[in-house]
Structure formats: structure tokens, C-alpha cells
Amino acid sequence: MSATTPGGGTSGAQAPPPGPRRWPGLLLAVALVSGGVGYTVEDRKNDAEARTVATQAPKQDPPKSTRPSRISQAVAARKVAVDSILIRRAQAVQTGNEALFLADVDPADKKLRAAQKILFANLVEIGFGELGYSQAEERINQTAVQAHGPSTYLVRVLMRYQIPKVDITPVTTELGYTFITRHGHWVLADDDDLDGELGPGAHREAWDLGRIEVHRGPRVLVVVEKGDTKRAQRIAAAANEGLAEVTAYWPRKWRGSVFVIALDETEVRDARFADEDIESAASTGSTFSSLPGQDTADGTVAGGYIAINPNERDRVDEILLSHEITHVATADLGGYEPLWLAEGSAEYVSWSGIEAISGSGEVGKWEQEVIDEALPQMTALPTDLGFYESNADVYGVSWLAVRYLVQRIGIGNVEALYEDMAAHGTDQGSRDRILLSRAGLTEATLWTALATYRPQR
Known part of the structure; x- marks a missing residue:
């Protein structure tokens, strides 16, 4: 359940020069x-200029050095x-x-x-x-x-x-x-x-990987292998439910659509479920209107496509997809937000959906498990480096951090914090400045607050 943002590793991107439109x-x-x-x-323009010059000067052979070889x-x-x-x-x-x-x-x-x-x-x-x-x-x-x-x-x-x-x-x-x-x-x-x-994922788009079947909905596009119709229909239904949860629990008025790729392939785009992402059920990879290295070093992210781990295709549900759709809905904001904020926000949306269905008991139980078991194993908020390779419960701690911020400043302000971080959180100093101005905390003091956090129930 990872977001692909400009950077490296699971946050990998692609890279090239001048783009088309030509x-x-x-x-x-x-x-x-x-x-x-x-x-x-x-050439025609040059010929016209040459003809103009020819009327004004005597003809002569061009020097050999100027003739095209x-x-x-x-x-x-x-x-x-x-x-x-x-x-x-x-x-x-x-x-x-x-x-x-x-x-x-x-x-x-x-x-x-x-x-x-x-x-x-x-x-x-x-x-x-x-x-x-x-x-x-x-x-x-x-x-x-x-x-x-x-x-x-x-x-x-x-x-x-x-x-x-x-x-x-x-x-x-x-x-x-x-x-x-x-x-x-x-x-x-x-x-x-x-x-x-x-670059990572090049020539690994959905259409490059064998004969496909496409299923369309008002805001959902699902691609499966040709003939895998029933699975596509199930995933499309789950995606529609996930979309509804993102609309309900994430304040940004996102009107985009979701592209879900559910093929029997361990490498799709920049998701590699055969190696470092073997534990991930899905991965959201960025699309670029301008590739990294083309106009800017990081490129310009336009959105994201969701790739499903082939081993998890039969277990896809609205909880998984609401997490990934949150990544898609925030993909074009800039991509500089810390991973604890990106993954914590996606977990916040999916657990809000769980809470709406099963009540606060299950969510409260998991929250306590994170406090009792995950927090003591860490000494700071999860860092971007090695986030997806960590053996610690980085998702749980990230969710707890966002949940704490929502209780402290409200979900609307957390969403505004996310947008600011995504656009301007290019280094630790910038991230702390933004977090301090919007929540009265730095990452260090947020961690201290989490270490002593005792939720009211």
C-alpha cells in the first residue's frame, strides 16, 4: 500500500529529456x-532566404565545408x-x-x-x-x-x-x-x-503486458487480462466504494478518476511485487506531465495509477482501495510531503471507513496496539529513507500521527497542512517550518506528543 512519489525506491520515478506536443x-x-x-x-524557410540573397549577389558554389556530408x-x-x-x-x-x-x-x-x-x-x-x-x-x-x-x-x-x-x-x-x-x-x-x-516502469504500462480487457465506470477504469471479466467487475465495485470513502473522509474536492491495473504480472509500471514490494497488496505509481529530468529534476506529477499485487487480486476491497485512492487524490499536489504524512493520511481515510461500518471499538483497539507495541520500538517518526523496508509498524505509527493531528487541529487543517507539505516540504527545515506554522509542532515535538499520548475514549 505504497505511494510512488518523486524520489527513489518505492517512491521511484522515470527520467528523460524534451517532451513532445510536437x-x-x-x-x-x-x-x-x-x-x-x-x-x-x-528548410523551405531557409530556401526562401537563399533565393532572396541569390537575387542580390552573383551565384557561386558554396565552400566544400558548408555542404552537407x-x-x-x-x-x-x-x-x-x-x-x-x-x-x-x-x-x-x-x-x-x-x-x-x-x-x-x-x-x-x-x-x-x-x-x-x-x-x-x-x-x-x-x-x-x-x-x-x-x-x-x-x-x-x-x-x-x-x-x-x-x-x-x-x-x-x-x-x-x-x-x-x-x-x-x-x-x-x-x-x-x-x-x-x-x-x-x-x-x-x-x-x-x-x-x-x-526509467523505472518504462515499457511496463498496462497495455504493454499481454492482451487486456478494460472495464469503465463513471470515475473508474479497471484493466485485467482478457476474459477476467468477473474479477474486473468486483474490483470496479470496490473502487466505487473506495471513491465514496475518500470523498467522505478527505476534505479535498477531488474530481478525478481511478485507473486500477489488476494483471497477473509482478512488475507493472514502477511497482515490483516480486522483490521489495512483495508484502504490498497494491501500489500507486505517479504519472508525469513532464518526466523527471525533462523540464525539472523531479518532473511534474499529474496523477497516479493503482497497480494490484497479482497475489492479492481476489482480496481487493474498498478498504485497500480507499487507501490507494487517497494517494491518487493527492498525487498532483507536489510529492514533497513526508511519507509518514502520505501513508498516515491514506490509513486515516481507510480506517475512517472501517469505523463507520463497525464502530469505534475496532479502531480504538488498533490505536491502543500501536501505542503499546509499535511506538516503543521506534525513537522518532518514520523517515522517508527505508520507510517501505522497515520491519517496524510504520503504517500504524504514521496513522496515529495523522489521527493525533486531526484531533488537535481538525481534518480540514490537516488537509491544508498536507497540501503545503506536498508543495513545499523539500527538506527537513521546510517541513518543520510548515508543521510549526500550521500545528504548533515540529516533527520532533510531534513524536514527543505521540510518546505521551493517551486517547480519550
Whole structure:
């Protein structure tokens, strides 16, 4: 039950350079390929300037040093050709044209073409409102060159998309594509040669992992394996209940939707249930409108998707999902809040739901267990470093801290504290300043208060 925020470990992110929003422009720029040289809008502008100069001065051959070399001509032609392929792939998905999507896939690679057919079907089923691909930078991989031949071109590709009613703004993920020439034409030869060099979770989106089935509700999107219909319906119902709990117990007026991925995969996006997250039932991973390293070091978080541990899919309920949906509802606030506040707030919402159903007795019992058993094992609030690897009950202590703050300043003020921390809690000094101004405490004095806390019942 972890939130993925900018940082490292379970709070991992992805990382790359200049993003797109240029695909419509590429439709204009990819105009002509003549004599092996890409001819773009910019080239036409330069030609117009050259013609103006030509009317004012006698013609003469340019110096050899200014003439484009055969290599630069080939590189320019390759860029135009690959840009054209990327544009066609996006157009094919948006128009449901499988033949167009496969037209630029290596015709000699039957395995790749079969996988690309599945990918195409998944992308169409997701139903993107916006979709585009753009080249980022070339990568070198000698193993891939040996496998595919001397014409091999590997490039990191940015996929920018928006899922209607899920993404409030277009978001970006990354891929690695391998292109080669076949009979004088560039074709896609592989799509996973660069997976090990990309950011966490790259090429591990829901649509990348085998044939899927999509179930939609007013504010819920659930993805399962093809044919896993009953499970999808159960999870969608639980997500709707979880949404209601977040609306009832967290003050922020969040109008977003929930994307739940429940596949038989131990690695989905940046959730790795096969290793450090083996105990987690679910994980909420960030989506980025601007990837880390693109415009800023940390990137710009746009929202979050929930991935379910495949071993827990049959035990998903509204309690688990209300916790994760709280992470989704706070994902776009900045991501600098301490993990004890992020996880404690999510636990506060889910336990509020339990309290509403079963009364205060069960919640009071757990609260006392945290006070008697968890607090004595710790000497301070849980730190971000190692939070998800800790053997201590960091979730319980985090919940107790938020519960204490709610009793001290009220849930509305705790939510305002969260927003301030998420936007500005970039270091310990900032966190203590915000906590002191809004609750009259620092993290150290909050811990002292918890150590002597005796709840009234």
C-alpha cells in the first residue's frame, strides 16, 4: 500500500529529456524526402532566404565545408523517416487501423508482428483521447547492433497520451525502439532492446503486458487480462466504494478518476511485487506531465495509477482501495510531503471507513496496539529513507500521527497542512517550518506528543 512519489525506491520515478506536443507539427515538417535528404518547413524557410540573397549577389558554389556530408544527409533522412513512422503509429491507433500500425513493423519478424498486433488491440481498447510519439535521443547498444545488423538505429521515444476521464492533462511515458532498413525503408525491428536503460516502469504500462480487457465506470477504469471479466467487475465495485470513502473522509474536492491495473504480472509500471514490494497488496505509481529530468529534476506529477499485487487480486476491497485512492487524490499536489504524512493520511481515510461500518471499538483497539507495541520500538517518526523496508509498524505509527493531528487541529487543517507539505516540504527545515506554522509542532515535538499520548475514549 505504497505511494510512488518523486524520489527513489518505492517512491521511484522515470527520467528523460524534451517532451513532445510536437506531433501535429511533425505532420507539416515531414513533408518530402528527396535524394536521401529530409526536407522540412525550416528548410523551405531557409530556401526562401537563399533565393532572396541569390537575387542580390552573383551565384557561386558554396565552400566544400558548408555542404552537407553524406552522413548528415543520411541522418536527416533517417530522422524524417522515423518521425513519419511514429506519426503513422499514433494515427493508426486513433483510427483503429491495424494494417497501418503494422505497415512499419519488420515483415520478416513474425514474433514481433504478433506482439505488435496485441499491443495495437490494447491501445485501441484503452481509447486514448490524445496520443503521440516523438524521438528523444539516439542510444548505442552493441548487442542490438550485432543482432539486427549495421543499419541498426536505437532511439528513446516519448509517448504522450491522455486517457479520457482518467488523466486530467496529457502525460508522458518512455519507450525504446530499434529501427533497421529493409529494402531501402526503415522499419521497427524491436521494442525492448533499451528497456534496461530506461526509467523505472518504462515499457511496463498496462497495455504493454499481454492482451487486456478494460472495464469503465463513471470515475473508474479497471484493466485485467482478457476474459477476467468477473474479477474486473468486483474490483470496479470496490473502487466505487473506495471513491465514496475518500470523498467522505478527505476534505479535498477531488474530481478525478481511478485507473486500477489488476494483471497477473509482478512488475507493472514502477511497482515490483516480486522483490521489495512483495508484502504490498497494491501500489500507486505517479504519472508525469513532464518526466523527471525533462523540464525539472523531479518532473511534474499529474496523477497516479493503482497497480494490484497479482497475489492479492481476489482480496481487493474498498478498504485497500480507499487507501490507494487517497494517494491518487493527492498525487498532483507536489510529492514533497513526508511519507509518514502520505501513508498516515491514506490509513486515516481507510480506517475512517472501517469505523463507520463497525464502530469505534475496532479502531480504538488498533490505536491502543500501536501505542503499546509499535511506538516503543521506534525513537522518532518514520523517515522517508527505508520507510517501505522497515520491519517496524510504520503504517500504524504514521496513522496515529495523522489521527493525533486531526484531533488537535481538525481534518480540514490537516488537509491544508498536507497540501503545503506536498508543495513545499523539500527538506527537513521546510517541513518543520510548515508543521510549526500550521500545528504548533515540529516533527520532533510531534513524536514527543505521540510518546505521551493517551486517547480519550
